[in-house]
Amino acid sequence: MNDQNMAQPELAAVHVEVADSEDLSRSEVILKGALAAGAIYGAAMVGPFVGRALAMSESGDVGILNFALTLEYLESAFYKEAKSRAKASGDLKSLIDTIARDEDEHVGALTETIKKLGGKPVAEPKFDFPYSGMSGFLKLAQTFEDTGVSAYNGAAPQIKSKEVLEAAGSIVQVEARHAAAIALQNGSEPSPLAFDPALSEAKVLKAVEPFIQ
């Protein structure tokens, strides 16, 4: 970890991508980054980094599933809260109900799969969603769904088990469907690109970190 990276603590996470090809486990690198960031920025900065490191402390499929579980927790909490907070009606209200149900089922399925593989599901973090009104809700929903799609697409090629890959595939398609439906509500393109981009775990976590308390 050099000084240049420490100028922006989130680069500690980006740095992990470089370490992926080396022998160091990702969580080790993140923990080191977190502790270094803590030394400079104080304990408040460390929280998310440590949480992230714990989420990925198991390697392989369980690690990926726990990473996905964290995202599903976020989405599930977001839509659950939106049921009363977004003040939606009509089509949007039923869309929110549908998506909330789907995300909740994803949480359940991922938790079960992690247990079945002998892993320990990560605990649900506390979230804070800073938005106001329906347009604020839709904008954030779009970010979460698109990030979710890219997160699964980025993580899936590293999955070892065919069954886990199949499950991840069936979830990511549903996330993509949510993303398109939200985009239509938002008045934007349901399918802006011919190829959905893939995001690394580090970049995804950086994107959702501001919403984790």
Added chain:
Amino acid sequence: MAVANEPSALDRVTSDPVSRRKLLAVTGGSTALAAFLAACGSDSDTTTMATNGGGGKTGTEQFGKGDVGILNYALTLEYLETAFYADVAKSGLFKGSDLETIRKFGSEEAEHVTALTGFVKQMGGKPAPKPKTEFPLKNAKSVLELAATVENLGAAAYLGQAPHIKGASVLAAALSIHSVEGRHAAALNTLLGKSIVPDGAFAKPAGANEVLKSVEPFIVG
């Protein structure tokens, strides 16, 4: 990865869309078999059917071995989707924002064709030929319904192949297309007032034989 440069007689037959259609008609035509294939779900494409007259390849194998076969199978579906949207755009049935959506989706399918063709070549394979297609374009509603059917099927087709893909980069490419097909399907379902998630929280895969049988009526040679 070893890819046969000289296709066998059977390969030639099965890579020719007309013959393939005949072959499918012979091997996949019975209701019982269709029901069995549907029941097999995503695994049906790797199953060598005992009923196919001995030696006939089913699923993605008829398009080539392993990942090349899967990519060529996907390419065939993308050709079909591209042709469909091109026909729909020309039909005069749509105007305004609906026409824009159709053009946009069509151009994305065309990009998929280009990418998959490039991938097949990169792996030393021979890209599957563009099938001749024909679609019933009666009115706007039936066309939208057909579009939704095709897109939902396309998304299920990619999902069905994902666990069989060997190469990580092929898998990454297939996934980045898969979710786009899912987006198209949801957008069309929304236009039709249908559920965006017809399978619920977990999308269902479809095997190659099942998918090919469904699109067979639109392939005319």
